[in-house]
Amino acid sequence: MNCSNSAVEVSHIYKSFGDTRAVQDVSFSVNPGEIFGLLGPNGAGKTTTLRLILDIYRPDQGQVCVLGGAIDEHRKNHIGYLPEERGLYQDLSLERVLLYMAALKGVPKSQASQRLAEYLDFFELTQYKKKKVKEMSKGMQQKAQIIATLLHKPDLIIVDEPFSALDPVNTQMVKSLLVDLSRQGVAIIMSTHMMQQIEELCSRIVLINHGQVILYGELAEIRRQHKGHAVLVRTTNPLPDLSGVTSCTSHNAAFHIELDDVTTPQMVLNQLVLSGAEVEQFEIALPALEEIFLRVVKV
Template identity: 40%
Template sequence: MHALEVKNLCKSFNSINAVDNVSFTISENSIFGLIGRNGAGKTTTIRMMMNIYLPDKGEVILRGAKIGQEFRDRVGYLPEERGLYKQMKVIDTVQFFAEVKGKTGRKLLKKADEYLERFGLLDRKNSKVEDLSKGNQQKLQFITTILHDPDFVILDEPFSGLDPVNINIIKEIILELKQKGKVIIFSTHLMDFAEKLCDEIAMIDRGKIILSGKLSEIKKSYAQNNISLHYRGDLSFLNENPIIESIQDFGNTTGIKLKHGTDSQLLLKMLVDNNIALTKFDANEISLQEIFINLAGKDE
């Protein structure tokens, strides 16, 4: 049985189909990424999963039963548009959001202190939220999302607006939560994060799911004829080359798709002959970014 199952969700606003028949499944103890461009329908889908928006059609199933208050009690939700009470103190804020989930007591306060310390906010616990910087407010909001020890953690664009150090702390915590057996669902338009963290993904574009499943299997199925390069030099000689179907060039990293039946060794020889200094030549790997651009970008 899946931990969570999203079935045929539809939502439209003033005749615009924001989410159109979206379905995917999320396994127990996994990290799931809902990926797509800005405005693709990620947040609307998540809001329907959280029962904040009522879907026009479809349902969300939690371990075989339709979601209700039980799910709300067991979920920690970080919305895309962060929101805290500006006049409240930091410690009152974390306490309040835990109380709403039915968690109180000394243990909780101790745990709150631990998280505040980890994010460098312990000395600000008696400050008002409005006195914190935007970044610190985001860290505080993340703490309120996970402090009550939820079984499901839903994070809508969790890394946006954070510096690399704090991004790393959040990544660490996500992995810790996974080790504790939790299900983590996050949305992002940053493919790199999804690729590094996720076990499963669903790719959404213009309100429709265009790809979903285990990330390893997706990459495997898209790996044929794909070569990932890290290099120094000029690759312009490959343009219009008869063995190349397409090139995604990002400067130092490039994904190359060869035409069907072409031996990758032929490409390697051409690169060496043209004095390209290779630091990585991976004939099996395709990046999530490339998959996404191939699928979502082809109608542009």
């Protein structure tokens, strides 16, 4: 198996369940130290792709490299996984469940206990460590699940909807934690429907629909590729009348100006300068990720 230095390298994988093709010719790679976004509508094949990376399923075709090679027991010890639907033993105490999960990742008990105490303190769960998981709120269970994902200090973290059930304070805390971990060199694959979180945290993404890759690459580049024929303008004085404009809408204290087919952004800038408008901001309007998502998924 030829594997590069990427944290994850997915090459032309296919997976079918009976007559249903869940994943078709999906390829992408994730680098160490990056937060990589995995996007797609419901039923697009995201979870299947994650399970193929995690060796829960095996691909019918293609190959998956994880941390420099085919997944094995040693590499599994360096992966942290937070599934969308939470899975912890409900009738056991929080402490016992988390220590068991760490033990399955090969962490010695003394080390696991020490790290657990730190994480419980960080997530303000220390007082609940003897409580049964089922007695905790959804938000607390989500934090517990995040601890289970991180306790063994993984080099690759795969998180599916990591912010669900978290309040804004805890969401911010988890975001900061993920950014810190990526700065330490940890590769993170984040699957979520929250486009703002992707835009905020991820530099690269892959968008899957009907089991196939629709978009893949640098987020900024994808937005540039999907830019419309529009500019974003902010002036201190009222906006003058401009020719070649099909619509003009207010957008965050600026104006989003749609141009007709023959007008270029340069022509609009010239008109603004000639009219004496005091221009504070002038940029090519890039679509939000959500717009791109809706546009490509609907096609």
